[in-house]
Every structure is written in C-alpha cells, then in structure tokens.
Amino acid sequence: xxxxxxxxxxxxxxxxxxxxxxxxxxxxxxxxxxxxxxxxxxxxxxxxxxxxxxxxxxxxxxxxxxxxxxxxxxxxxxxxxxxxxxxxxxxxxxxxxxxxxxxxxxxxxxxxxxxxxxxxxxxxxxxxxxxxxxxxxxxxxxxxxxxxxxxxxxxxxxxxxx
Amino acid sequence: xxxxxxxxxxxxxxxxxxxxxxxxxxxxxxxxxxxxxxxxxxxxxxxxxxxxxxxxxxxxxxxxxxxxxxxxxxxxxxxxxxxxxxxxxxxxxx
Numbered sequence: 526x527x528x529x530x531x532x533x534x535x536x537x538x539x540x541x542x543x544x545x546x547x548x549x550x551x552x553x554x555x556x557x558x559x560x561x562x563x564x565x566x567x568x569x570x571x572x573x574x575x576x577x578x579x580x581x582x583x584x585x586x587x588x589x590x591x592x593x594x595x596x597x598x599x600x601x602x603x604x605x606x607x608x609x610x611x612x613x614x615x616x617x618x619x620x621x622x623x624x625x626x627x628x629x630x631x632x633x634x635x636x637x638x639x640x641x642x643x644x645x646x647x648x649x650x651x652x653x654x655x656x657x658x659x660x661x662x663x664x665x666x667x668x669x670x671x672x673x674x675x676x677x678x679x680x681x682x683x684x685x686x687x
Numbered sequence: 688x689x690x691x692x693x694x695x696x697x698x699x700x701x702x703x704x705x706x707x708x709x710x711x712x713x714x715x716x717x718x719x720x721x722x723x724x725x726x727x728x729x730x731x732x733x734x735x736x737x738x739x740x741x742x743x744x745x746x747x748x749x750x751x752x753x754x755x756x757x758x759x760x761x762x763x764x765x766x767x768x769x770x771x772x773x774x775x776x777x778x779x780x781x
C-alpha cells in the first residue's frame with residue numbers, strides 16, 4: 526500500500542470558482558489528472574457534498590473537507606485549495622446554514638475507519654486561525670507544502686512504503 | 688451499568704466519524720467507561736435502531752430515533768467541543 530500523497534500538484538492557489546460545485550469539480554478533476562482518484566470521484570464528491578455538507582465554521586477563515594467513498598480513490602491524498610474569494614458551503618450537519626469557505630481540504634481516503642492520527646492533526650490545523658491565515662495568504666505552493674508537513678506528521682513519510 | 692452502544696456516523700464513514708470515534712474512545716478511557724463504539728455510515732443507522740443507546744453524528748438527522756442524537760461538528764471546528772463532550776458524557780453515565 527502506498528502512503529499518503531501530498532505535493533505541489535495537488536495544492537491549488539487562487540481558485541476562481543463562483544460556486545462550491547465549480548470549486549469541487551476543479552479540485553477533484555485535478556486529483557483525476559494526477560491519477561490519485563478515478564474519474565467517478567468527481568461526481569461522487571459533488572453529490573456527497575450535496576447530501577452531507579462539509580463546511581466548517583472555524584472562525585474568520587472557514588474551511589470545508591469534501592470527501593467521498595473509498596471505492597473512488599486510487600491512492601490516498603489530501604488536496605489543498607485556496608479560493609480567491611470565499612464560496613458558500615453548507616455547514617456540516619445543517620440543512621441551509623452556509624459558511625463562506627476560504628480553504629478547501631479535499632480528502633481522498635482509501636480505507637474506511639483509518640487515518641485517525643492524520644485526521645486529528647488536520648483538525649488541529651482547522652482549529653488554529655493563525656495557521657489558516659498563513660495558509661490562505663501564501664502565494665507559494667512549496668511554502669504551503671512545508672507548513673502542512675510541519676503540522677501533519679503523516680506527510681513526512683513522503684508517500685513511500687511504510 | 689450496562690455497556691452503552693454508541694453509534695458514530697458520518698456520510699462516508701471515513702473521515703469525520705473517525706475523528707469523533709477517536710475522541711469518544713479517549714473520553715471513555717479517561718472516565719473508565721466501557722463503551723461499545725460502532726463507526727458507521729449514516730445509512731447504516733437503521734440496522735442498529737434496536738440496540739443503540741446514542742448516536743453521535745456530523746450529518747443532518749431528519750428522522751426520529753428511539754435514542755438521543757448529539758451533533759459532533761464541534762469536534763472538527765474545536766468551537767464548543769467541551770460542551771459536546773459533556774453532553775456525550777452525561778448520556779454515557781445515564
């Protein structure tokens with residue numbers, strides 16, 4: 526099993542999308558292009574977001590964590606998308622309430638019930654507005670990669686065999 | 688005290704329920720409570736209707752269940768997490 530993939534090709538800056546769907550499609554299609562997920566992931570992640578929203582009102586800078594079922598994933602990966610202007614996502618666990626999302630963390634997970642540590646560390650990132658502010662104001666993908674690697678231990682495995 | 692069956696559910700059963708599951712596991716350990724945790728997809732809740740004591744979820748619940756439902760979004764945002772933990776703890780100690 527290969528490790529988690531996280532590198533500059535899946536870090537997207539200055540995303541110019543007018544709706545959450547557009548943003549989701551852009552990011553998901555990029556995962557397809559990088560051969561990390563199957564083509565079916567794109568529709569699946571859009572549909573899942575409509576069914577079970579993932580917007581998280583984390584503070585001034587809000588995030589969303591779109592993801593979907595494991596069968597659409599080829600290799601587990603995290604894609605980070607910084608939006609030029611925030612786009613409304615429905616709040617997780619809500620019907621109508623929306624939150625203007627600035628950073629999207631698209632998760633491609635290949636096993637159910639796993640990756641606890643990674644996810645917990647990711648939540649730490651969400652819960653720190655300073656980190657989110659820094660991420661969203663950086664215009665250098667390598668810098669974002671470095672920042673995330675410092676926060677997420679799992680990323681330092683560099684995608685090799687574990 | 689009978690072991691409580693706690694369902695932890697999200698849409699896909701891969702991400703948010705994993706985080707919530709981990710948090711409840713830690714809580715149960717800390718308070719020496721024995722809990723039967725089931726991490727499931729929200730669509731699977733039906734099959735536990737007769738056995739579950741509590742549902743903790745990040746998804747929207749429109750149905751009525753015979754057990755309490757606690758929203759766990761705060762485990763992800765960190766905002767209001769202590770209140771949610773207390774709420775879960777109160778249910779576990781019932």
